[in-house]
Amino acid sequence: FPVQRGLFGKPTGVNNVETLINVLEILRIGGAAYAAIGTEGSAGPRLLCLSGSVMRPGVYEADHGITLGDALEMAGGVDGELKAVLLGGAAGGFVGPDRLDIPLTFEDARAGGYTLGSGVVMALNATVDLADLCLRIARFFRDESCGQCVPCRVGTVRQEEALRRLVSGRTIGTREQEIALLDEVAQVMRDASICGLGQTAANAISSAIGALGVFGGDAADAADAVPTPTEEQES
Template structure:
């Protein structure tokens, strides 16, 4: 193997086995003939501050009592580390202990049954059942189509892909540069997000059919389904489905007409979900974002044209194709992950014409009790409750400066302190910053520092103005979306709830969280 191949194999093994000990890293370095410093930097990037007990401090878990979990572990003298999303946000507060996931109720840790591998395995839909409900019904017809890019237009029309994607993907499909790749992005690191994991676990064959449809449309040679290493059950379900699918395709003489499909674990840090960082992780590097241009569709995985498409979008392709061939309306229900101050957190599937207030009502939140909502997650933006009747259509949410992509909805009730919430949000961004660019690395720390001072009543109006300046610089100059999002969401909060920030400057917290 050449150096790059050895590096990829070393990275795979580090991620697969979650290797952090120096002794094991030395063995990896020797095994793949790599410098110890190289394998160590991979381990520290993917598993910094890693331990067998991890407490999720992502906002959904925090709102459900993650601080109490920390207190209990400290009372017991248990070593633990902090992480910011384990991917099971509707079960919060969640703690990973070994390979098990536990919630914390009435002072006790209780294993979450639905997250056990045997439970997930029992929910698997076999290929014959998927076919019985219409799976692969139009696959042969689509295979005979000349220009297959119309399926991307269906995804755009349904609001699942942005209009700019078509030109980029068409250029990829027409490129003479081979091989061409499709990466199905199953990282889903956004706090509050769990739809993609559930699709990978429970709608596995639908995801694989969508993968094949889009790979044909894009004329790619190889498909890699990239799965967050925390979602081991999802990886197992995809591998199980592929083992069923390959003989089925071979029996119909299709296996040689389709690209190869493999599944690969990638590192769990939030930043790895960014498409160029995901590509770096698959290449065996640290999962850090790349400078653009070039766009991945021009030079992505191994320098070749690469499309990166989200799990939910890929899984929607067979449904929309059926609508098209049956001359039905090109619409689809979107998955929403609702958490926060709601009575019934969970996964909801609704048309994009639904109002935010209606969606929250389904989850048990009363409109008059809602102070603010993160629409699209903390990386998208914070919206004041006065906008709660917005229709969740892309053209409407864009007017509010937020995007629906991850489908994450986090509700904050009237008794929440915005300063306290934003402090934890910016701590998340600071923790997950890869540190490559100064605006993000330094800016997130500055915002955390100002918010800490504000929460203690030690900030001034000048501090707030300085933080506002820092946030704007982050939005304008950060290398990737993490720094931009950290700046934007801070400005969202400061602009819409400035009165609460100014009250804290004066030593007043209307929610009673601080200065008690």
């Protein structure tokens, strides 16, 4: 890991550009003024990558606490009928169009079972095939797994295989059995993977099944679909 052996073989701190820019703002206006922006638990502004079915995709800055609906309006609103929003990127989770009032803060995300993750806010209109999108996300994690630990190396492959069977309609057993298998694989990856990639590889798929009913999952189980993210995973 870079903090142990990074640049020139020395321990290296890794920060993203947004963190460094916020440091400059704190130095410019002072810590107290910066802390007054946003909410008590989520100080300062946040960069949101608004994409998908919005009129003006781009990177927008907003104070923590802005609602999901207001964030989408920053990008000109949704192009067409909103079906779902993917929050936090591939390792995040889906929310339905009935949750546009949720505040985008770390504390509300933890309480509500969603995540801000990388700041991705991807709107998906009625023309988007959510099942195919889930398969693409699973393929991404399969390709990105470094292969060091078995739960992630094998789990991401098994996850993609099950989703491919569900998408094609050629399931092994019933759809319910395939969904149960996905749930078991997801739990193993969360509990036993070494790093955050494996621990979050099933988040989006689990939320699509639980919160949106993709593949015939029970939307009533939305609260249990994705575990509340830890602060480490959110960052």
